[in-house]
Amino acid sequence: MNSLQIGLIAIGVVVVAILFAWQWWQSRKADKKPDVRAHDDLRDAVGATDRVPEVITPVHAEPVPPPIERIEPTLHVPPAETWEPRITLDDATVAAPPAPALPARVPDSTPVVAAPSWVPPVPTAGSLPSESAAVVTTPSAPARPKLQSEWPFDERLHVHASVVSLSGGPFDAAPFVAAAGRASAWVRLFRQSPWELFDPANVGSVQHLALALPLASRAGPIEAHDIDEWRLVLAELAQKQACEAQFFGFRDGPARAAELDSFLAAVDIIPVAYLVKKDGGQWTGTRLRGTLEANGFRLQSDGRFAYHEVETDAVIFHAVDGFERPFTPERLRTESIAALRCMLEPVRLPNPVARFDMFRQSLRALSKLLDAELKTSEGTALGEAEFTAMRDEVRTAMDALANAGIEPGSDTARALFA
Numbered sequence: 001m002n003s004l005q006i007g008l009i010a011i012g013v014v015v016v017a018i019l020f021a022w023q024w025w026q027s028r029k030a031d032k033k034p035d036v037r038a039h040d041d042l043r044d045a046v047g048a049t050d051r052v053p054e055v056i057t058p059v060h061a062e063p064v065p066p067p068i069e070r071i072e073p074t075l076h077v078p079p080a081e082t083w084e085p086r087i088t089l090d091d092a093t094v095a096a097p098p099a100p101a102l103p104a105r106v107p108d109s110t111p112v113v114a115a116p117s118w119v120p121p122v123p124t125a126g127s128l129p130s131e132s133a134a135v136v137t138t139p140s141a142p143a144r145p146k147l148q149s150e151w152p153f154d155e156r157l158h159v160h161a162s163v164v165s166l167s168g169g170p171f172d173a174a175p176f177v178a179a180a181g182r183a184s185a186w187v188r189l190f191r192q193s194p195w196e197l198f199d200p201a202n203v204g205s206v207q208h209l210a211l212a213l214p215l216a217s218r219a220g221p222i223e224a225h226d227i228d229e230w231r232l233v234l235a236e237l238a239q240k241q242a243c244e245a246q247f248f249g250f251r252d253g254p255a256r257a258a259e260l261d262s263f264l265a266a267v268d269i270i271p272v273a274y275l276v277k278k279d280g281g282q283w284t285g286t287r288l289r290g291t292l293e294a295n296g297f298r299l300q301s302d303g304r305f306a307y308h309e310v311e312t313d314a315v316i317f318h319a320v321d322g323f324e325r326p327f328t329p330e331r332l333r334t335e336s337i338a339a340l341r342c343m344l345e346p347v348r349l350p351n352p353v354a355r356f357d358m359f360r361q362s363l364r365a366l367s368k369l370l371d372a373e374l375k376t377s378e379g380t381a382l383g384e385a386e387f388t389a390m391r392d393e394v395r396t397a398m399d400a401l402a403n404a405g406i407e408p409g410s411d412t413a414r415a416l417f418a
Contacts, residue, residue: 151210158213159213159248174200179234180211180230182415184411217264263404264416272344274374276372307362309358316362
């Protein structure tokens with residue numbers, strides 16, 4: 001062991017001794033510290049016997065609330081004697097609403113046309129927003145909740161029949177559907193199953209059959225003798241098939257049919273546009289067919305070119321010969337076409353305003369591809385102002401149709417405007 005190791009050991013011993021001495025001194029100092037808290041408690045106890053503290057109470061001092069006592073939870077709680085609701089209504093909230101203001105008085109010189117009781121008033125067919133007309137605005141009434149019906153169709157717009165078997169079992173619905181003509185057929189496959197549209201390819205025997213005949217169409221209102229004949233045919237068939245047929249809505253059917261027909265005539269807006277070659281010439285049938293088919297048109301079996309939407313493949317509008325003659329493959333190969341007539345039926349399309357914009361855009365594209373002019377049925381030029389007027393007219397008519405509870409493009413609308 002050399003001198004360096006001996007020196008390091010000595011230094012370590014000295015450091016440990018110093019630390020031990022410092023710890024002993026700190027412990028002894030802590031033990032000698034007086035208990036201040038005990039002295040304060042003793043002084044308060046002694047002073048309380050010698051003097052009474054003076055309490056000064058102000059004149060208008062509020063009473064000191066009693067100390068809050070803790071209530072321990074228990075399992076057996078006695079029932080309350082009275083019940084108080086959590087929500088109360090003030091008198092102001094249950095007050096009757098103010099009566100609506102009366103509409104402005106119509107001058108005696110202005111004719112007043114009574115609208116049907118179940119449909120809103122609509123402009124007459126052919127009227128444009130640019131024409132001057134006196135309009136009287138009335139405050140809108142609060143919307144009524146839509147009533148749910150047990151039938152899957154609108155009872156206001158149809159006369160209908162209900163057919164069930166006398167034995168309570170299933171029966172064949174196909175003969176009844178064939179005898180009902182253009183009536184819509186709804187079936188229940190079981191007693192508690194929901195209504196479904198009749199599909200002869202997938203449905204055979206049914207438990208319940210409902211036939212709904214529209215009261216009006218583009219051919220006009222249904223007549224009283226037509227209703228009686230329809231009812232008689234179904235009653236005789238039900239007797240032969242050992243079924244029971246019940247009929248509804250026949251008492252006031254002719255009156256409702258006349259009312260519905262006048263309304264449908266007012267909202268049946270059909271925009272029509274003609275494509276005519278600028279130089280007065282004609283298109284060859286092969287060129288016309290090629291141009292149309294390259295831009296989304298397809299030739300149908302009825303001789304019309306149908307424009308299909310790209311996203312849904314739905315038919316938006318049709319194009320036929322300017323003289324409304326049907327196209328055939330043989331005619332398109334051998335003849336030339338002088339004009340093209342394009343027609344849109346908004347009542348048979350969902351989102352009719354958006355589909356009208358598509359109709360307008362497609363016509364403009366075709367006019368450039370075929371070097372043609374757009375004209376109305378009167379032969380005048382069809383420009384931006386005329387398209388805007390058509391669009392406003394379509395919007396007004398379709399809003400009136402929707403407010404009457406008939407959605408454009410629905411099955412009901414397609415049946416009424418067939």
